[in-house]
Amino acid sequence: MKPTIYDVASKANVSIATVSKVLNNSGRISDETRKRVLKVIEQLNYQPSMMATALTGKSTYxxxxxxxxxxxxxxxxxxxxxxxxxxxxxxxxxxxxxxxxxxxxxxxxxxxxxxxxxxxxxxxxxxxxxxxxxxxxxxxxxxxxxxxxxxxxxxxxxxDDFQGGYEATSYLIQLGHRQIAIIARDVWSNRERMRGYKKALEDHGLEEYAMFTFVEKSTVEWGKKVAEEYLRSEKPPTAIFACNDLLASGAIQAARTLHLHVPDDVSIIGFDNTIIATLVDPQLTTMAQPxxxxxxxxxxxxxxxxxxxxxxxxxxxxxxxxxxxxxxxxxxx
Amino acid sequence: MKPTIYDVASKANVSIATVSKVLNNSGRISDETRKRVLKVIEQLNYQPSMMATALTGKSTYxxxxxxxxxxxxxxxxxxxxxxxxxxxxxxxxxxxxxxxxxxxxxxxxxxxxxxxxxxxxxxxxxxxxxxxxxxxxxxxxxxxxxxxxxxxxxxxxxxDDFQGGYEATSYLIQLGHRQIAIIARDVWSNRERMRGYKKALEDHGLEEYAMFTFVEKSTVEWGKKVAEEYLRSEKPPTAIFACNDLLASGAIQAARTLHLHVPDDVSIIGFDNTIIATLVDPQLTTMAQPxxxxxxxxxxxxxxxxxxxxxxxxxxxxxxxxxxxxxxxxxxx
DNA sequence: CGAATTTGGTAAAGCGCTTTACTGAACTGA
DNA sequence: TCAGTTCAGTAAAGCGCTTTACCAAATTCG
The missing domain is CATH 3.40.50.2300 (Response regulator)
Structure with a gap:
């Protein structure tokens, strides 16, 4: 079986306390004994059990x-x-x-x-x-x-999710967009981003986009579903701020389904800057998280x-x- | 501090052995005692330490x-x-x-x-x-x-990586392709897929594509790099079998860079069927792993x-x- | 040269649990 | 009624380690 501290101790003719000290570089040990113990440890390929160590109050790492x-x-x-x-x-x-x-x-x-x-x-x-x-x-x-x-x-x-939402939205506004929709999930970070979105609109004297529904999950499918609803409506948005890259990818797919061109017909901005952002076509403009x-x-x-x-x-x-x-x-x- | 089995035992006026038995549903315990112990456990919000349990030879789960x-x-x-x-x-x-x-x-x-x-x-x-x-x-x-x-x-x-390589390649052949390149990394699974690729070509009396270099990492960048080399060569492949979706995405980007249309100018097939496959445009034909x-x-x-x-x-x-x-x-x- | 100190090491308790062996009380049944 | 069972529970050893005393031998010093 796995060797224990006892095996090491007896083979090195010392007490387990000594072995423990060698292991932890604590207490006084003569150089000679230390080397002998170390050699036995090597020979037996002894590895102290972290369970036992942890039980004595030490870290489990x-x-x-x-x-x-x-x-x-x-x-x-x-x-x-x-x-x-x-x-x-x-x-x-x-x-x-x-x-x-x-x-x-x-x-x-x-x-x-x-x-x-x-x-x-x-x-x-x-x-x-x-x-x-x-x-x-x-x-x-x-x-x-x-x-x-x-x-x-x-x-x-x-x-700073609020800032992220604010900047993303401001950028869209700066590009001339006035009808900006948002896709978000009802979780804290998304709500903050949404708060930033609203503030940006407000600061520029714009109205929130009339439609809004939370997605249930942050998936491509949900992004597509909600974006489609927005884009099919009477007054479709010219830009969509999706609260993460997955949702944004879904939005791109929705646009494609409706034969809308991204970014010419509709601009889409994502959030996170995961690997996904560089994979989709067109590549995603997105708020990068470090x-x-x-x-x-x-x-x-x-x-x-x-x-x-x-x-x-x-x-x-x-x-x-x-x-x-x-x-x-x-x-x- | 965190309550131990001793705390439970003394508060319930039993021995720790009894508590242990209640915990593990072993041995004989009267219904009355069991309930009393259980109640104390509840009160103290006692949770046995897995470290200690593991030390006695049980699983750590x-x-x-x-x-x-x-x-x-x-x-x-x-x-x-x-x-x-x-x-x-x-x-x-x-x-x-x-x-x-x-x-x-x-x-x-x-x-x-x-x-x-x-x-x-x-x-x-x-x-x-x-x-x-x-x-x-x-x-x-x-x-x-x-x-x-x-x-x-x-x-x-x-x-069955070999089969995967074989089928992917066969499919490309079936589509009429004769110049089929492969992008792979020098790891076991990829080598197997490559073996399938070669076998498929051989079975159809086709030659392996003249160029081949292993990528160093399975990343989009490497896929793009190698695919570009292939596509820029004198006799570019009409189809590329990439050993995973990341590499395939890179290949799509390479094609785009060279103003080649996928799939009209070059067909690309991936492997894995990760979420990526549905994200890129065009969506990837790929060998799905379950x-x-x-x-x-x-x-x-x-x-x-x-x-x-x-x-x-x-x-x-x-x-x-x-x-x-x-x-x-x-x-x- | 004897007392004080240092050195190198050990015995044993304890961490929180499981499990085996054991015990005393209550219950059988002929 | 009393030996034999069953029942409910306990004491204690052990899992593999750390750590605190503690001790004997070697070294130092006045």
Missing amino acids: TIGLLIPDMANPFFGELARNIEDRGHELGYNLLICSTDYQPAKEQNYIELLKRKSVDGIILASGFEQTSEVDKLVKEKFPVTIVARDFPSTYVNSVSL IRAMGREVMDLMVGEIKKEEQSKRRIVLSPTLIKRGSTAKLNK | TIGLLIPDMANPFFGELARNIEDRGHELGYNLLICSTDYQPAKEQNYIELLKRKSVDGIILASGFEQTSEVDKLVKEKFPVTIVARDFPSTYVNSVSL IRAMGREVMDLMVGEIKKEEQSKRRIVLSPTLIKRGSTAKLNK
Whole structure:
């Protein structure tokens, strides 16, 4: 079977305490003994069990990541960047997809705690703050990403979604558009983007587009469905702001179905700047999220909290960047 | 702090053994005591620590997943499906991205073992079988997915890549193409697909396309780069078989750059049928992998092996399906 | 040269749980 | 009525590690 610390100890003719000290570079050990123990460890290919170590109060070096859906390119990329930074710092990820279901979120949090993760990164929907508050109250390390929690005293790194919505919309306005529709899902980030959208319209003395329905899921299909409704209506929009690239792709498909040209007949702007944005034709003008930076920052905050290096909480808010590509153009009437 | 089994025991006036029995539904407990204990558990919101449980020889209900890159849509989707089935069966995933680097693969395997995962699912490259053989030898539960290991006695679920390559190529031939190029990466699955490609050509008395270079990574950029080289050559291919959808998307972009129309000037066929295939324009004709089935099957095999329900190993080989979309057409000369 | 200190190492408790063996009380039945 | 069963529950060992005392031998110093 797998060798234990006892095997090492007896083969090296020392006590397990000594082996433990060699392992952790603690206490006093003569150079000679240290080498002997190290050699035996090598020979047996001994690897201390993290379970046992964790049971004595040490870290598991495992962090839980709650994410809506890792098959969604945005979250896949985000998870990947979080993982990479974690790897650099010696941590692994236990990833759980929640599908935005509060029940799943709740269950997973309990589960992750039972599995003694060192901390939890929340990239999920979390419409209520109660679960998060609970974690914070019991001093369990939590960090939030891609979702701001203004109300709670917790580490977070998020995007300025409001600004993103504002800029995206402003850009469309600047291109001459007056009838600007929005496609969004009823989740926090999208609502913020929508708030930005409304503010931009208001600031320019424009009216919100008459039609609006939330999509139920952030998928191409839903984007297509809703965009089609908009475009088939009596007064179709000349521009559509889709709250993510998937929805924007759907909007492009809708336009194509209706034999409308993008961007000449209708401009479409997306959000996220995932790989998708460069794949579709025309390529998507989109508000880019700094996914890599977000991943790294959130992991850094998490580890800082775990190691208690940083007592005070921080809220890091990153800015989106407008990436101009082919899906938007000046209004030609 | 977190309540332990001792807290429950003392509050319920029983021994920890009794609590343990209530928890595991083992041994004899009177209904009265059981209820009392259960009530205390509820009150304290007690959750047994999986670390401690695992230390006594029980499962951790955690499975390691080694995958090249979860930001790659194919692997993202695969991971998601594996996770879903795992969730149904009570398992979580510790996911590690290896970037096809053998060193990372090796390290992660050691790490996962130290973390006492119940088993490891390998979706990674693994050009050498040695690490896998080692796991098998020490009876550590391993299952391989999306990668066949004909030589080793191990559970696996894979795609018939050879057949996929053969069918994709045959389809192009059937459409009248004679100059068929291939874009592939030097990894096992791609080599198999290439073998199918060659066999199909041979069976139809056709010659392999004169040019060929492996891409270094399976990215849009590489697909574009290589496709451009092919299409710019003196005798450009009339059809390109790209070994995955990302590469195929790159090929479409290359064609567009050269003002060639897809599919009229050049037909392009992909592989995987990820979300990407429906996003690009024209939509990709592609060999679909049954990603969902693969995810479920591999998790089932894994759990079967962990629970020792199934002694004998199985190799499950699934068939790809040709999905005809807009990126391929009859050769018009 | 003897007391104080340093050095190198060990014994044992404890982390939170499972499980085996055991016990005393209540219940059988001839 | 009393030995034999069943029942309900407990004590204690053990899983693989860390850590706190603690100790004997070697070294230092006044």
